[in-house]
Each structure stands twice: as structure tokens, then as C-alpha cells.
Amino acid sequence: MMGKPIKIAVIPGDGIGKEVMAEALKVLSQLQQRDSSLQIVTTVFPWSSDYYMQHGCMMPQDALATLKGYDAILFGAIGDVRVPDDVTVWELIMPIRKQFQQYVNFRPIKALPGIASPLANGKDIDFVIFRENAEGEYSNSGGRIYHNQPQEMTIQNTIMTRIGIEKIVQAACDYAHKYGKSKITSATKSNAIIHSMKFWDEHTQNILAQTSPALTLESIYIDALVAYFVERPQDFEVVVASNLFGDILSDLGSAIVGGLGLSPSANLNPEKEYPSMFEPVHGSAPDIAGKGIANPIAQIWSLALLLGHIGRPDAEDLIVTAIETVLTEGVVKTADIGGQASTVQMGDAICQEIANMKLVARGV
Structure with a gap:
């Protein structure tokens, strides 16, 4: 008998965040096709700079109460020239990290095959x-005091x-x-x-x-x-x-x-009293947003960390193995790592590797 589905809140954010998040969700769908025991339900929230321009805030007043009902948060990237950086950070990311006592920021630093x-x-x-x-x-x-005076x-x-x-x-x-x-x-x-x-x-x-x-x-x-x-x-x-x-x-x-496009991170509440949040290290990269060339590996690897955190290290291992296999083969590479592949092509290549491998459960 299947257990209760895991609920994941998805916040794509700004710029390339939306593009790389689409590939991470595609990888999650591929995993679920391979393993019916991976019962995960996602809800996408549009909290971003676009949301700020429309509503005057980065997220609704009850956003944290809403997020508390989820098992984990998958975050994209935030930042837009229309909104000051301190607003995007202190009205979205920081409240989540602090209110949910995500006192551990975990970042693996690992040389990957095929990356110089x-x-x-x-x-x-x-x-x-x-x-x-x-x-x-x-x-x-x-x-700050004494604004615009010599003793400021x-x-x-x-x-x-x-x-x-x-x-x-x-x-x-x-x-x-x-x-x-x-x-x-x-x-x-x-x-x-x-x-x-x-x-x-x-x-x-x-x-x-x-x-x-x-x-x-x-x-x-x-x-x-x-x-x-x-x-x-x-x-x-x-x-x-x-x-x-x-x-x-x-x-x-x-x-x-090899660069920020390869690096995941986890904002953890180790006691699991509150949901933890998983995000790539990179920002919203407005200079390349909309061009379809962003590297989705950091976002996909962040998804892998999330799956390990919720008790599926088998799925985490599978994603990391698929990433390493694609990089080892070297056929599909985005521009930041010396190739010409698109964001979608990199996501597709990782999905194809997952489809070719068997998901063997461990530590469930």
C-alpha cells in the first residue's frame, strides 16, 4: 500500500530560474515514470519579481504559513533589475531560511567527469x-543616521x-x-x-x-x-x-x-520540524535569461539533494550518476562548460540516462 505523497513547493523565481526549474521538474517526472513508489506532488508558486511588480511584495503575507504545510521547497533563482537586490533577498529568501530555521547551508564541492x-x-x-x-x-x-551629512x-x-x-x-x-x-x-x-x-x-x-x-x-x-x-x-x-x-x-x-552552473545547495532544518529548501548556487542571470542556454545541472542536482533529504537516497544517486554519465560522454554540454547545447537539450540528456538505468531502492 502506497504511503502519503510527499508535497514539494516549487518556486521558480526570476530569469533563468524558470528555465532550469522546468528541466528539474522534467527529471522528477522521469524518475516517477521509472518508479511508482516515488509519490511526489508539486505545487508551483509564482512568487518572484514579476509578482512584486504586480503586488508590491515578493510573496503573500500568508506565504510562510502555506509553505509550512509542505515537506520541502525547490527554489530556482531570484533577482531582477526592476527590484533592488536587498528587497528580493530579504522579502523572499531570508524569511524562508530564518523562519524555518534552515540553519545549515550545505554545498558539495566536487570535481565532475568531463569538466575541466x-x-x-x-x-x-x-x-x-x-x-x-x-x-x-x-x-x-x-x-544609518545623519543621512547626507558629513557625520553620516x-x-x-x-x-x-x-x-x-x-x-x-x-x-x-x-x-x-x-x-x-x-x-x-x-x-x-x-x-x-x-x-x-x-x-x-x-x-x-x-x-x-x-x-x-x-x-x-x-x-x-x-x-x-x-x-x-x-x-x-x-x-x-x-x-x-x-x-x-x-x-x-x-x-x-x-x-x-567548473562554475556556478554545476553547483547545488541545500538550506536544511536537520530536525525536519520545518521544510528545507533546495536551490542552485547561481543567480537569475538576467544577461542570458530567455536565451535557452542556461545550464540546468545545478538545479537538477539540487532536486537530487532534496530527494536524499526526504528519504530517497536511491533517487539522489540515480540523478547524480546520470549527470556524471552525460558529462563523461561529453556530447551534450551547455555554453558555460564549453558546449553549444541548450537548457532543454541538457535536461533531455539527463532524463534519457535515467530512463536507461534501473532505480534500485535503498534506504527508503
């Missing part, structure tokens, strides 16, 4: 970044809590134990940012000492760490960082394995 890294030593890169996603430098705390000033506060640091570090440690990793790398700058980052260091050390003494902890200053990402990326296994540092490191990580 810009690094001469870019092979065998395979690590993950755990970015604190709910507080830190991206806290809406501060203000502003303050932007970084807010770090003990529980916030402990939760993200523990999540990174749990992942390391689950997947047989031996080392946690912590991004810091406690030699100069002596209050918040020393606080970060202390509680990172405490968590490893108390719950994960078998793991090695290396704390590296952020300026050195970005250099090491380029010089010796193979040395990293699990990286944990504050909100801002993690954001910067994630994009750098994506760049060294």
Missing part, C-alpha cells in the same frame, strides 16, 4: 561546506549565538562521522575580529572536544583559506564557516570545479 577545472591541480576535488545560515554577518541588525554613519551588527555555532558545527561533525571523514576545517579570523570570531573558535573547539574527539580540527584564517582552496583543494573534507565566510567560500569552491 580552471586549476592546474583541479582533479580529485571532493569536499563539502557547512555554512551557518540563520545568523552571523547576515543579521538584520543595525542602521552606519552600523551593521554581526550576531553569533552559542547555540547557533554549536548547531552548525555539530551538523558538520555528524556528516563527517556518517561519511567516514576525519577532519573538520573551520574558517575564522579571530586574530582581527576579536569578539565574534574568538567566540566562534571557542565553541567550535568545545563541540569537537565534547562530541567528536576523534575528528581533527584545523582552524584557518579566512584569507589563508581562500588561498588554500586554490593551492591544495584536495586537502579538504568538511569545511564549516559563518554565514558570510561560508557564502564566499562556497562560490569559490564552485568556481574551482
Whole structure:
């Protein structure tokens, strides 16, 4: 007897978000054709810059209450020249991340077959970044006074809590134990940012000492760490960082394995009290929107992370294998990775690989 269907809220957003989301939903449909046990119902919400232009807000007042009724959220991209970036971010993405306590931003950094890294030593890169996603430098705390006067000033506060640091570090440690990793790398700058980052260091050390003494902890200053990402990326296994540092490191990580068009992410509420949200790292790319040339791999891989999160690692593995097979064959490539294929052609190629493989359930 079939269980209750999984409910996924779909927010395509702006620009290429709509184009790559169509391919992810096509992949999901292909999976469901192969496996009738994958019972998923999707609902598409039009919350975007277009919605803002019509209604004066990025989403309705009851949007979060609506989303809470879903098991997960699949997000596209947001951003439009007609709407300030701080409006699109703080009226759509941030409320979801913060209200649903999605305090883990998880980003895999993996060298894929058939994709040339810009690094001469870019092979065998395979690590993950755990970015604190709910507080830190991206806290809406501060203000500006004396507008347009010589003494004009502003303050932007970084807010770090003990529980916030402990939760993200523990999540990174749990992942390391689950997947047989031996080392946690912590991004810091406690030699100069002596209050918040020393606080970060202390509680990172405490968590490893108390719950994960078998793991090695290396704390590296952020300026050195970005250099090491380029010089010796193979040395990293699990990286944990504050909100801002993690954001910067994630994009750098994506760049060294081939670009943002290949990189997925997950905004996780590990306790599953609230829905988690899955989205590609890239933005809405207005310069190429509507041209049909955007790479849908990051969005499709984000779907894979979603499926793993809801208890179908078999489907997650199948999607990743299909992506790697298409890239290995090298026949279908979008412009960002050296080819001429369209968004639709890349989606079709991944769907065809899925159709050619058998879905073997595990861990259901």
C-alpha cells in the first residue's frame, strides 16, 4: 500500500530560474515514470519579481504559513533589475531560511567527469561546506543616521549565538562521522575580529572536544583559506564557516570545479520540524535569461539533494550518476562548460540516462 505523497513547493523565481526549474521538474517526472513508489506532488508558486511588480511584495503575507504545510521547497533563482537586490533577498529568501530555521547551508564541492577545472591541480576535488545560515554577518541588525551629512554613519551588527555555532558545527561533525571523514576545517579570523570570531573558535573547539574527539580540527584564517582552496583543494573534507565566510567560500569552491552552473545547495532544518529548501548556487542571470542556454545541472542536482533529504537516497544517486554519465560522454554540454547545447537539450540528456538505468531502492 502506497504511503502519503510527499508535497514539494516549487518556486521558480526570476530569469533563468524558470528555465532550469522546468528541466528539474522534467527529471522528477522521469524518475516517477521509472518508479511508482516515488509519490511526489508539486505545487508551483509564482512568487518572484514579476509578482512584486504586480503586488508590491515578493510573496503573500500568508506565504510562510502555506509553505509550512509542505515537506520541502525547490527554489530556482531570484533577482531582477526592476527590484533592488536587498528587497528580493530579504522579502523572499531570508524569511524562508530564518523562519524555518534552515540553519545549515550545505554545498558539495566536487570535481565532475568531463569538466575541466580552471586549476592546474583541479582533479580529485571532493569536499563539502557547512555554512551557518540563520545568523552571523547576515543579521538584520543595525542602521544609518545623519543621512547626507558629513557625520553620516552606519552600523551593521554581526550576531553569533552559542547555540547557533554549536548547531552548525555539530551538523558538520555528524556528516563527517556518517561519511567516514576525519577532519573538520573551520574558517575564522579571530586574530582581527576579536569578539565574534574568538567566540566562534571557542565553541567550535568545545563541540569537537565534547562530541567528536576523534575528528581533527584545523582552524584557518579566512584569507589563508581562500588561498588554500586554490593551492591544495584536495586537502579538504568538511569545511564549516559563518554565514558570510561560508557564502564566499562556497562560490569559490564552485568556481574551482567548473562554475556556478554545476553547483547545488541545500538550506536544511536537520530536525525536519520545518521544510528545507533546495536551490542552485547561481543567480537569475538576467544577461542570458530567455536565451535557452542556461545550464540546468545545478538545479537538477539540487532536486537530487532534496530527494536524499526526504528519504530517497536511491533517487539522489540515480540523478547524480546520470549527470556524471552525460558529462563523461561529453556530447551534450551547455555554453558555460564549453558546449553549444541548450537548457532543454541538457535536461533531455539527463532524463534519457535515467530512463536507461534501473532505480534500485535503498534506504527508503
